[in-house]
Amino acid sequence: QSALTQPASVSGSPGQSITISCTGASSDVGTYNLVSWYQQHPGKAPKLMIYEVSKRPSGVSNRFSSSKSGNTASLTISGLQAEDEADYYCCSYAVWGVFGTGTKVTVL
């Protein structure tokens, strides 16, 4: 079970929407609705943004949404804000967990 594949970087202007992809395999992303997404600012612990593909924890902005199709999950950030600039990681599970390679989001 290799690391899930994410684009290294994604950028957008304030107010725009961006989408980050997360590609796994039929044995993890493709089979289980257990994809989660984390936001990590420099020097900070990760923060859970989405779990079980589309559930948002209490306190997470509804500007963050996620979906899954086949072996690929996607995180969409709408109404991009300066504070959204961070690294984002997806995570999926089969017998154990595996994180994605990470995506640096830059707000132009």
Next chain:
Amino acid sequence: EVQLVQSGAEVKKPGESLKISCKGSAYSFTSYWIGWVRQVPGKGLEWMGIIYPGDSDTKYSPSFQGQVTISADKSISTAYLQWSSLRASDTAMYYCARAVAGTWSAFDIWGQGTMVTVSS
């Protein structure tokens, strides 16, 4: 406030042993999975393993199976990550994290991290 508080930074030599801790508070420690995540400086997150303190059921990533041991002492609400013989490649930040209720597939509460430096 639900919290996970990790032990402090460590500097060790190759071959030495180490055990770092993660203490939970303000929730039922035995009812939630606790996981460990590694982050090498400048690199991404790596899922290491997870334990259910209620019955010590443990799952490891194959990448870390046999390299580390995850344990928990429910009497003091503390989870542990230990090495018997450290290597320079173990230098990283280690996070413990609590899983979302009813699942072990997502971590909603994170510790502050423990930096482990292994150098001769």
